[in-house]
Amino acid sequence: MARRTPTGAAVLQPSVTNAITEAVLDELAEQGYARLSMEAVAKRAGVGKSALYRRWPSKQEMAISVISEFSLAQIEVPDTGSLRGDLRATLDTVMRWLTHPGSPGSWPTWWPRWPAARSWARSSRPWSARRSANAAW
Template sequence: MTPRTPTGAAVLKPSVTRAITQAVLDEWSEQGYGRLSMEAVAKRAGVGKSALYRRWPSKQEMAMSVISELMVAAAAAPDTGSLRGDLRATLGTLMEWLTHPHFSRILPDLVAESARNSELARVSEAMIGAPRRERGRVVFERAIERGEMPADIDLELVLDLVAAPIYWRLTVRGVESGPGYLDGLTDLLMRTLSGSRG
C-alpha cells in the first residue's frame, strides 16, 4: 500500500495535515484500531470527511500512512563513532518511543490487531517493521566494519535482541525502568554483541 499524493485542490494545508495527524493519534490511542473511524478523525480534526477521503480511501490506509511516517522517523540510526555509544543512543530512543503517550498505547493495539488481521499485519511489516529494521541494521553494519562485532554475527537476531528487553519490560510486564536500567542493558548487550570483548 502506497499513500496517494494529493494534487491540485486536494492538497491539504500544513495546519490541516497536522490536525489530522494529531486526530488519528488521539483517536487510535483512546479508542483502539477496531473503533477508529474516519468520521471520528474528521470531527476531532475539525475538517470535513472529504479532506480525509481525498488522501486515503480507507481507514487502514489512513491509519497506517500516519503512523508509519512517525514510527519510521522515530527509528534510531545514531552514529556516535562507537558500538557502545550507538547502542546506548538506540536504547534511549526505543525507551522514548515505547513510553510515548500515544505510541505506548498504539503499538500494543497494532500488534493485537495484526494477529487477527493478516492484511494489516502485512502492511504493518512493509511500512513500519522493515524500514525500522533497515535503519537499525546500518548501525550494526558500521560496528562490524569497525571491528567491534564479529563479521559473521546474525544481524536479524541482533535486531530482535536489542529491541526485545525494553518492549518486554514496558509493554508486556508493565514494569518501569529504574535509574541505570539503560546503562546496565547497554553493558549486557555489549558483552553479547562483541563476543565478550566489550
C-alpha cells in the same frame, strides 16, 4: 497578466494534515483500531471527512500511513563514535518512542489483532531489508 495560484481541494494544507495525524494517533490510543472511524478522526481534527479521503482512500491506508510516518520520525541513527555509546543512544531512542504520547502502551493490545498489521509489515519489509543490508557490524 499574472497567473493565479490554484486554490481549492488540489492543495493539501500541511496544518490540516498535521491535525489529522494527531487525531488519528489520539483515536488509536483511546479507541484502538477496531473502533477507529473516519468520522471520529475528522471530528477530532476539526475537518470534514473529505479532507481525510483526499489524503487516504481508506481507514487502513490512513492508519498505516500515520503510524509509519510517526514511527519513522522517531528513528534516530546514532553515531557516537563507540559501540557502547551507539547502543545507549539507540536504547534512549527506543524509550522515547515507547513513552511518546503518540505511541501508547495500548498498541500491543490491538496491533496483533489488526488485519492491516500484516500489510504494514509487508510494506515496511523492503525498508528494513535495506537497513539490514547497509548496517555495518
